[in-house]
Amino acid sequence: MELSLPLLSVKNLGRQLGDRWLWRGVSFELRAGDCMGLVAPSGAGKTLLMRNLVVLDPIQQGEVRFEGKTPAEWELPAYRSRVMYVPQRAIALDGTVQDNLKQVFDLAIHRQRQFQPDTVCTWLKQLGRGPEFLNLTGSRLSGGEAQILALLRALQLDPQVLLLDEPTASLDAATTAKVEALLHDWLRQPERACMLTSHDTEQIRRVTHRQLNLGDFV
Amino acid sequence: MENNYIAIGYGQLALSALLILVNVGLSAALRLGLGRSLLVAALRMVVQLLLIGFVLEWLFTQDNALVVVAIALVMAAIAGVSAVNRTQRRFGGIYWHSLLSVLSASALVTGFAMVGIIRVQPWYDPQYLIPMLGMVLGNTLNGISLGLDRFMEGLITQRDQIETLLVLGATRWEAAHDQVRSAIRVGMIPTINSMTVMGLVSLPGMMTGQILAGANPIDAVRYQIVIMFMIAAGAALGIFAVVLLAYRRLLSPEHQLRLDYLEKAGHR
Numbered sequence: 001m002e003l004s005l006p007l008l009s010v011k012n013l014g015r016q017l018g019d020r021w022l023w024r025g026v027s028f029e030l031r032a033g034d035c036m037g038l039v040a041p042s043g044a045g046k047t048l049l050m051r052n053l054v055v056l057d058p059i060q061q062g063e064v065r066f067e068g069k070t071p072a073e074w075e076l077p078a079y080r081s082r083v084m085y086v087p088q089r090a091i092a093l094d095g096t097v098q099d100n101l102k103q104v105f106d107l108a109i110h111r112q113r114q115f116q117p118d119t120v121c122t123w124l125k126q127l128g129r130g131p132e133f134l135n136l137t138g139s140r141l142s143g144g145e146a147q148i149l150a151l152l153r154a155l156q157l158d159p160q161v162l163l164l165d166e167p168t169a170s171l172d173a174a175t176t177a178k179v180e181a182l183l184h185d186w187l188r189q190p191e192r193a194c195m196l197t198s199h200d201t202e203q204i205r206r207v208t209h210r211q212l213n214l215g216d217f218v
Numbered sequence: 219m220e221n222n223y224i225a226i227g228y229g230q231l232a233l234s235a236l237l238i239l240v241n242v243g244l245s246a247a248l249r250l251g252l253g254r255s256l257l258v259a260a261l262r263m264v265v266q267l268l269l270i271g272f273v274l275e276w277l278f279t280q281d282n283a284l285v286v287v288a289i290a291l292v293m294a295a296i297a298g299v300s301a302v303n304r305t306q307r308r309f310g311g312i313y314w315h316s317l318l319s320v321l322s323a324s325a326l327v328t329g330f331a332m333v334g335i336i337r338v339q340p341w342y343d344p345q346y347l348i349p350m351l352g353m354v355l356g357n358t359l360n361g362i363s364l365g366l367d368r369f370m371e372g373l374i375t376q377r378d379q380i381e382t383l384l385v386l387g388a389t390r391w392e393a394a395h396d397q398v399r400s401a402i403r404v405g406m407i408p409t410i411n412s413m414t415v416m417g418l419v420s421l422p423g424m425m426t427g428q429i430l431a432g433a434n435p436i437d438a439v440r441y442q443i444v445i446m447f448m449i450a451a452g453a454a455l456g457i458f459a460v461v462l463l464a465y466r467r468l469l470s471p472e473h474q475l476r477l478d479y480l481e482k483a484g485h486r
Binding site: 054055056057058071072076077078080081084085086087089091093104107108109110150153154157 | 387
């Protein structure tokens with residue numbers, strides 16, 4: 001396992017707010033099968049690090065590479081379809097859950113794929129939800145339901161690296177355990193890696209193999 | 219040239235100024251606190267118009283294309299700057315975007331009207347060029363400020379949706395074209411509304427002026443129709459240009475939403 005090339009490699013990444021460095025010199029690698037916990041006190045810039053990893057904000061210092069190529073070399077939409085960030089605040093787009101899941105296949109980068117209702121329903125079942133979940137209106141979802149939607153919307157696009165920002169913050173304990181099991185299964189596929197933040201240190205210990213403490217890079 | 223309208227003397231002007239007392243009186247009676255700003259506004263209006271009257275009188279005797287074009291450029295520049303000044307937010311380059319959009323839209327439309335439609339000789343005859351340009355500019359300015367404002371506010375209120383699409387692999391256009399479209403639509407609405415009710419609810423100022431000056435109403439109406447088409451085209455081109463320029467600035471080639479470029483007006 002250790003011999004494989006890293007999927008994601010981050011070198012010397014730094015982020016400034018005004019004159020103050022939030023963190024700098026952040027370097028790490030995610031290899032196939034890795035699940036890394038990102039820990040730091042709130043306000044330390046965990047979300048900003050994840051945003052930087054998908055270049056949603058400009059990279060001020062350092063470098064990110066996926067399979068050896070920079071995001072610019074991949075072209076951003078292609079890069080983000082492989083290294084997918086799932087923000088903490090899950091946003092439902094217009095329409096039902098199914099519309100939400102289907103409409104991302106209209107994006108140019110995913111057009112060669114197709115919505116797979118069967119796969120989605122299998123996942124839903126694993127999470128203790130029936131197929132009727134697909135007919136709920138996106139804008140009326142509870143916080144937890146929206147998180148499930150956001151997670152499935154990302155999973156169905158088959159990314160190789162998942163960056164999950166507090167993926168279970170709005171979920172009850174039972175569903176949280178099911179999401180963790182689903183992630184565990186997902187990671188067992190080849191060439192997959194994941195990074196996650198959580199306010200729940202127990203969850204970090206349960207789910208991740210190692211941890212990156214942003215506090216070490218101030 | 220024989221005038222077939224009643225010229226207004228300075229005494230009569232003074233008499234009309236009495237009408238502002240209606241506003242002042244109302245403001246005083248209801249304690250609206252508007253008295254001072256009303257008087258300042260009235261005074262500005264009178265001074266600006268009297269001055270522009272003298273400028274136009276001088277301008278219409280000019281037979282030099284350069285002078286006329288220079289004046290036209292100044293007018294367009296003022297329109298470009300005012301359009302931005304009415305928006306709530308700013309970003310670096312917004313004034314240039316507005317200037318470029320106003321200039322190109324008004325030059326294209328007015329140029330086409332002068333040379334292609336009305337066929338004025340010479341093409342820069344200030345008696346035609348300046349008033350028509352002024353009308354196109356006024357409306358383009360409105361459209362641009364509405365469209366820009368809507369675009370910037372739309373990006374802010376829809377930020378989460380746009381970034382959700384971006385992280386799912388959308389290009390910047392896929393993520394933001396809804397905002398571009400709705401901004402252009404909002405910018406066009408006043409022009410469409412005014413065309414819809416024109417002649418029924420509103421008698422346009424230019425047409426009224428021509429009729430007062432003794433022009434045949436049918437001729438006046440024809441001018442108005444030409445002007446309205448010019449205004450509609452000018453506004454559409456200007457809004458389209460300014461919103462697309464803002465789009466290219468606020469959605470970077472790296473497919474990022476750069477709301478950090480935006481700042482509230484007056485916070486410079």
